Amino acid sequence: MMQKRHATVQEVGMRDGLQSVSGIMPTHDKKRWIDAAYVAGVRYMEVASYVPAKLLPQMADADEVVAHALTYGDLTVTALVPNLKGAEKALAAGVHRIVAPISVSVAHSMANVRKTPADMVEEFRRIRELRDDMDKVGRTKLIAGLSTVFGCTLQGEVPLEDVQDIVLRVLDAGSDIVALADTTGHATPGQVDRFFDALIPQAQGKLTIAHFHDTRGMALPNTMIALQHGIHEFDASLAGLGGCPHAPGATGNVATEDLVFMLESLGYHTGIDVQQLLDARSIIQQALPQAVMYGSLAHAGLPKAYSKQSNIEKAVV
Numbered sequence: 001m002m003q004k005r006h007a008t009v010q011e012v013g014m015r016d017g018l019q020s021v022s023g024i025m026p027t028h029d030k031k032r033w034i035d036a037a038y039v040a041g042v043r044y045m046e047v048a049s050y051v052p053a054k055l056l057p058q059m060a061d062a063d064e065v066v067a068h069a070l071t072y073g074d075l076t077v078t079a080l081v082p083n084l085k086g087a088e089k090a091l092a093a094g095v096h097r098i099v100a101p102i103s104v105s106v107a108h109s110m111a112n113v114r115k116t117p118a119d120m121v122e123e124f125r126r127i128r129e130l131r132d133d134m135d136k137v138g139r140t141k142l143i144a145g146l147s148t149v150f151g152c153t154l155q156g157e158v159p160l161e162d163v164q165d166i167v168l169r170v171l172d173a174g175s176d177i178v179a180l181a182d183t184t185g186h187a188t189p190g191q192v193d194r195f196f197d198a199l200i201p202q203a204q205g206k207l208t209i210a211h212f213h214d215t216r217g218m219a220l221p222n223t224m225i226a227l228q229h230g231i232h233e234f235d236a237s238l239a240g241l242g243g244c245p246h247a248p249g250a251t252g253n254v255a256t257e258d259l260v261f262m263l264e265s266l267g268y269h270t271g272i273d274v275q276q277l278l279d280a281r282s283i284i285q286q287a288l289p290q291a292v293m294y295g296s297l298a299h300a301g302l303p304k305a306y307s308k309q310s311n312i313e314k315a316v317v
């Protein structure tokens, strides 16, 4: 039997998922969510953002949530930071990865971080210098999270040349990893194909993460195309929660359970149990009954033959 390929799914629900829902999830429930995702097999999670509590009260407990996530020795813990101050806190907390949101669209960048993309790249350079100072062994990796790569509700079209320019700038600023995000769900498979074709050769092997939203039902087809370009790490959010509060029209991320279901069906080993993810949705439902939850699998249910078939596959891999 052929060896299964591996795909990494990072759960970003505790950060991206929660940042735009109304109501604050109590810290205790965020920890339960991390526990449930861990038990389901998730080993990469973006659990918080270090932003002003006045702006995003949902993330005021970032330190406590990060500390809880770090109790799992083999869990890679990521936090989002929009500036140097956030980076200082995230580094002090001991996260493994820091992601900085760098929009390609000028309009979204100004709305989101009050800086132009070029200024945000310079902030990212300062964050890298701080990381080098505080973390001598380079244990904390820096991700340039490029937002609005495929289009922007504020600006409209985002030209590929602008994305290419930002990719070169973040590499020059010392990014360890580059992630492409379809913040507002504009991306289509044909566009994803063209963009990855152009960007992968210039990204020096550092373009390894894709972050798709399912606004127009294109997240899974887009993932298929990204896989064909060798991308093997994907962000996703349980129950498809999410969206940037400063990007009008932004709706949910791809649902983690749908993404895992598709990847496993294609022969990618994720290490994640889909049924346990489906069960974990109840944590969100109980803590935030008003949250709109997405996900095709949750609505249709797993096919009857699924668990038997997946158990057989697990046994022979």
Ligand SMILES: CC(C)(COP(=O)([O-])OP(=O)([O-])OC[C@H]1O[C@@H](n2cnc3c(N)ncnc32)[C@H](O)[C@@H]1OP(=O)([O-])[O-])[C@@H](O)C(=O)NCCC(=O)NCCSC(=O)C[C@@](C)(O)CC(=O)[O-]
Binding pocket: 016, 019, 049, 050, 051, 052, 053, 055, 056, 080, 082, 083, 085, 086, 087, 101, 112, 113, 114, 145, 146, 147, 148, 181, 182, 183, 184, 211, 243, 244, 245, 246
């Ligand atoms: C960048 C700022 C801070 C500028 O906001 P600003 O108001 O220009 O900041 P400032 O430097 O003038 O500071 C204002 C106050 O905030 C404090 N402050 C300043 N920074 C911090 C910090 N890090 N942590 C805690 N406190 C902070 C600072 O100390 C000061 O406190 P005061 O003196 O008034 O008491 C703000 O615009 C911001 O936080 N923006 C981020 C908003 C956000 O979270 N957006 C969503 C994430 S991005 C996203 O969703 C896209 C993504 C990544 O998911 C992928 C996709 O594209 O789909």
